[in-house]
Structures are given as structure tokens and as C-alpha cells.
Amino acid sequence: MQLSKKDMLEQAKLVCKNTLMETLQIEMIDFGEDFLVARMPVNSRVYQPDGVLHGGATAALAESVGSFASHIFIDTDKFFVRGIEISANHLKSVKDGFVYAKATFLHKGRTTQLLEIRITDEADNLISICKLSTISLPKK
Numbered sequence: 001m002q003l004s005k006k007d008m009l010e011q012a013k014l015v016c017k018n019t020l021m022e023t024l025q026i027e028m029i030d031f032g033e034d035f036l037v038a039r040m041p042v043n044s045r046v047y048q049p050d051g052v053l054h055g056g057a058t059a060a061l062a063e064s065v066g067s068f069a070s071h072i073f074i075d076t077d078k079f080f081v082r083g084i085e086i087s088a089n090h091l092k093s094v095k096d097g098f099v100y101a102k103a104t105f106l107h108k109g110r111t112t113q114l115l116e117i118r119i120t121d122e123a124d125n126l127i128s129i130c131k132l133s134t135i136s137l138p139k140k
Contacts, residue, residue, distance in 0.1 A: 005031065012068065021064050024057060028068060035104045036069035042094050052093040058128050059088045061101045062117040066132035069103040070113045074136050084112075085133040097122045103132070111136055 012028040020026075024046060030037040038061065040046065046057035063083050070081045100120050107114040112135050119128040 008072065012072075020060060024060060024064075026061055026064050028065070029100075031069070031072065034073075034108070035102055036065055036072065037100060037102045038065040038068070039098045039100045041098055042096050052095055053099065053127070055088065055090050055128075058090060058099070058119055059086060059130065061099065062086065062088060062103075062119060062128070062130035063132055065101040066103045066115040066117050066130070067134055069105070069115060070134040070136065073105075073108065078139060079136040080139055081113075081134050081136055083132055084135050086130060088128055088130040090128045092121075092125055092127045094121050094127055099127055106131075 008031065009028055016022050016026065024040055026038050026040045028036060028038045040057070040061045042053050046054055048054040063086050067081055067083050074081065101117050103115045103117045105113060106116055112133060115132045115134070117130040117132060118126060119130065121127055
């Protein structure tokens with residue numbers, strides 16, 4: 001049985017309880033055949049000392065949405081997903097509002113996946129661009 005979009009997003013919310021995603025208030029908000037979108041509020045929880053979005057929080061958002069995208073597109077009864085490499089280029093600062101991360105697949109192999117994650121602000125300005133490699137490993 002395939003879950004509806006609403007049920008899948010609700011399940012994502014439950015899985016994020018008591019994790020870094022909950023701490024950073026990352027919320028999965030949309031997905032399609034080959035993408036997943038999440039958002040994160042920009043506030044003092046994710047600031048660097050001078051009051052703008054911390055690059056580490058941005059990387060955590062990117063890895064969270066990218067890994068979760070890999071997770072929802074595999075057979076989780078047989079496999080689990082782990083991030084194996086992430087790179088991030090930060091292009092613009094953000095002080096408030098929300099940032100949005102859209103993960104799309106560049107490669108969707110049986111074992112490895114490569115995703116591009118574009119981080120944008122509420123005005124759709126590009127804030128960061130990230131690449132994430134994930135690996136699907138068999139459950140034993």
C-alpha cells in the first residue's frame with residue numbers, strides 16, 4: 001500500500017521526534033517522484049555569533065532532507081541509508097524567516113545515490129547549494 005502525500009509527511013514528522021531534525025525544527029513539507037522539500041526556521045537556535053544562519057545548520061538541513069529523500073525511495077524493509085559525503089557552498093546570508101531545502105536526485109543507483117540540495121530563502125534566493133552522497137546498505 002502506497003501512502004498518500006499527507007500520510008507520508010505525517011510519518012516523517014513522527015520519525016523526526018527526539019532527533020537533530022526536531023531540535024532544529026526541520027519539517028518535511030513536500031515530495032514528488034524524485035524530490036523532497038523541507039524547511040527550517042532561521043532564528044537564534046541556528047545563528048552563528050554575528051546573528052546569521054550558521055553554515056553547519058544549513059549542512060544539517062541539507063543532509064537531513066537528502067538522506068530522508070534516499071530513505072523514502074528505497075525498500076526500508078531490506079535497506080537502511082547513511083550519508084557518506086556532503087559538500088556545501090554558502091552563497092548568501094539569512095537573518096530570519098525560513099529556509100527551504102529541495103533535494104533532487106542526480107543519480108539513483110541500487111547502492112549509492114547522489115543528490116543536489118538547493119537551499120533557498122522565502123523570496124527564492126539561492127542561499128546554499130549542497131551535494132550529498134548516500135549509501136543503501138542491507139539490513140542484517
